[in-house]
Every structure is written in structure tokens, then in C-alpha cells.
Amino acid sequence: MNALFAADALLPGGWAKNVLLSWNDAGQLTQVQSAAQRTAGAPVANGPVIPGMPNLHSHAFQRAFAGLTEYRAQQQDSFWSWRTLMYRFAARLGPQHMEAIATWLYAEMLEAGYTSVCEFQYVHHDADGRPYADDATLSLALLRAAKKTGIGFTLLPVLYQASGFGGLPPNEGQRRFIRSTDSMLRLLDTLKPACDAQGARLGLAPHSLRAVPPDALREAVAGLDAIDPSAPIHIHIAEQTKEVDDCVAWSGQRPVAWLLDHAPVDARWCLVHATHMDAAEYERGAKSGAVAGLCPTTEANLGDGIFDFSAWRHHGGAWGLGSDSHATVNAAEELLMLEYSQRLAWRQRNVGASAAQPHVATALTLDAVRGGAQASGRPIGGLAVGQQADFVVLDAAHIALQGLPAPDMLSSHVFASHRTSAIDTVWVSGQPRVAAGRHALHDEAAAAFVAARSQLLLLEN
Secondary structure (H helix, E strand, C coil), rough: EEEEEEEEEEEEEEEEEEEEEEEECCCCEEEECCCCCCCCCCCEECCCEEEEEEEEEEEEEHHCCCCCCCCCCCCCCHHHHHHHHHHHHHCCCHHHHHHHHHHHHHHHHHHHHHHEEEEEEEECCCCCCCCCCCCCCHHHHHHHHHHHHEEEEEEEEEECCCCCCCCCCCCCCCCCCCCCHHHHHHHHHHHHHHHHCCCEEEEEEEEECCCCHHHHHHHHHHHHHCCCCCCEEEECCCCCCCHHHHHHHCCCCCCCHHHHHHHHCCEEEEEEECCCCCCCCCCCCCCCCCCEEECHHHHHHHCCCCCHHHHHHCCCCCCECCCCCCCCCHHHHHHHHHHHHHHHHHHHCCCCCCCCCCCHHHHHHHHHHHHHHHHCCCCCCCCCCCEEEEEEECCCCCCCCCCCCCHHHHHHHCCCCCCHHHHEEECCCCCCEEEEEEECCCCHHHHHHHHHHHHHEEEEH
């Protein structure tokens, strides 16, 4: 039976009691009825039901070296020294490694409350920088990993052409990433049927303003429009102060300001990080309709800085969460880090609450789901008719949640549990993918991941 009854469920407008969720065989919600009677035969959720969290920014292969860069490599470590280590790791990656790493990562994501992921895929070629015989080899490996685990998927092949503003030639560490604009558009044409066949969404990711010259950016967006005029577009922007300084030196403008003046930024766009904006950029960026793609644990891990969440929200800006480099893979952990970063910045508590939703975890969850769905380009915006049946059931028997009202259960899940441990089941498109906190592929995928990581580390030595 395609139904679930929940004593408490978090709907787009807030918490509701006695909710009956029903969906069709395509996994689309056809009924979300509150104050309902339990339908005979409908299973009962073991705790509050919350919408599945979209993960709007992922570099899957980076999960395999999470934790391996936590040592001082130079006098003052930064994003840029971390990037050098990342290039070394990416240079050894093969298709079988990519699939094994991504399969485990996506199983981890599901166990941690993510029900979909946007994969910002920039490793395209072989170790020497030559295209594979099948140019889509590494992207197809990621699609297979998503299909095996059952996670919802948005594939964002990355256009990468330069090492710095002004079209500086790429360096040796970037040889696997480089594509001409025509090559990228051919790749998108190749991947479109494969994505459609498994219900995935295809978009485009111009890597950054420093890596994609203006003419290439304009031509790539126009080419994408010819393939799918509603496809999502994601771009790294304003992550580091050096990036901002270099952009000003090149163009006389800050990165977000330049992008808003020279590209058709609207609700299709996701501005990943967008950490370092001035007041005008916060206002203009929010009002453009673009989603701010926040990756709090990665931004903390890399020492990026703190996004001005209050300024963005003041202007009505949409936002969502990503796990990016996967130093942490946990939807609730990202919510916690976002809230705590704002508390540290402003020396206030409960910054993420709103007048409509005074519970921080409730307010942040609803906003992140809404923004993440927009950035994904898929109907995954929450527990509403017409959306996919993507949801997470919290474990009401967990010691941190027992005996509490539903809003406090979610708060305890985010702020007072081990977070993953308070998840009971996870459903994607009406299919159970995690039961009793475990994905069906957990053991198999974990073993393959460890083997792939070990092999990659041996290749380095």
C-alpha cells in the first residue's frame, strides 16, 4: 500500500497532527491529509515525519580523503593549500574508484537524512588529461551509484577552462577538468537520455568566474538553454577573500556583482557559498531569485568565513544546504553548524528562528528543503501533493526524543542527539531506502569504499 500514517508530520506550513501520506506508483504524493483517520492497512510511522533534505552541493570523490588533510602543510594553511592536496588525490582517481566512493557516500547521505543530491562533477578525463573513449565515463559512474542507492539525483557537469581570472592557462593539477564549451555541450547532449532514463535531472555548473571566461560562460548558458531552458545552473562564487580581491583586480567588480551584471541570474541559479558579499550584493543576489548554496561544515573546515544569513534572509533570499567536500555527511549537522556559526558571529541565540516558526530546527528545515528543491530542479519541496514522496521518519524511541512534542523532537535531533542515530527510516519517491537507520547496501558499499580509498593511497606512495 502506497501510504503512511504519521501522528506528527512537518508540512510546508508547519507541524500537523494525524497526517495520512499517499503516493502513486511513480512516487509522487497524491494526498497529504491532516486530522485524518488511519486508513486500514496503512503502516504507522515510528515517529515524526519530516521532509527529506536535498543536498545541493557535492563533490563525491572528495569523501575518500576527508580527514586526510588535517595537518599543517605550510606555515599558514588555507583553502588554497587544501586545494593542492585535493588535486593530488584527484589525479589518481579511476572510474571504479569514483563509483565505489559515490555509492558509499550516497548510502551515507540517505542514512543521514538526505534524500537527493546535486553532484558538481568536474573530474572528466583520464589521469593524463585525455578524454576517455566514452567521454561520459565518470559521469555515468556517478549515475550508476545514485541508481544503486536510490538517492534522488541532479547531475551538474562542470565547465572548467582557466586557472584564474583573465583566462590564465590551466595548471597541471587541473588537466582532468578542462573542457571546451563545445565539448561540454556535446557531453550534456550525451548525458540527457541517461539522466531522463532514471529520473535524474541534468544541469550545468560553470565552475567559477576564475575558471570560466565571460564568453564561455555566455555560450555555455545559451547552449544549455537549447537543451533544457529550465535546467539548473550552479556556480562557485565568492568563497574566499582572495577570489574577491582577484576578481576586483580583473574586472573592477566583486564576483557576485559582476555575475549579476553579466549573466541572466534568476531562480535557476545556485550561488554556491557566496560567503563574501557586500550589502548591495546581498540585496541584489537575494532579489534575483537565485539560491544561496551554503555548505557550513565544509566552509568551516576550509576556513572560508561566515555567510551573513540574516542579511540574505532579510531580503527574502532562498537558500539550501550542501555537504560539498564531505568532511561531514549529515543533514542535521549542517543545520547545527549554520545556526552555531551565526550565533558566534552575532553573539545571539536562535538566529535561524522566524516569526512564523519560533523553533530553529523547524524554520531551518523548511527553508533548506524549499531552497534545496529549487536548486535541484526537481519536485522535492516537501510533504505536499505533487511533490515526490521523499521523507525521513525520526525515531520517537530514541533517548533524546522520547516523550517530547514533535517540534522538540526535531530540535533534539538537530541539537541534542548524535543526529544520524535518531533517524529511523528514510523514503525516496515512496520507496524505503533506510530501515532502522541502515541502508540495505551499508556493509557492501562500506567495504568497497575502504578498498578504493586504500588503493588510491597506495598509488600516492
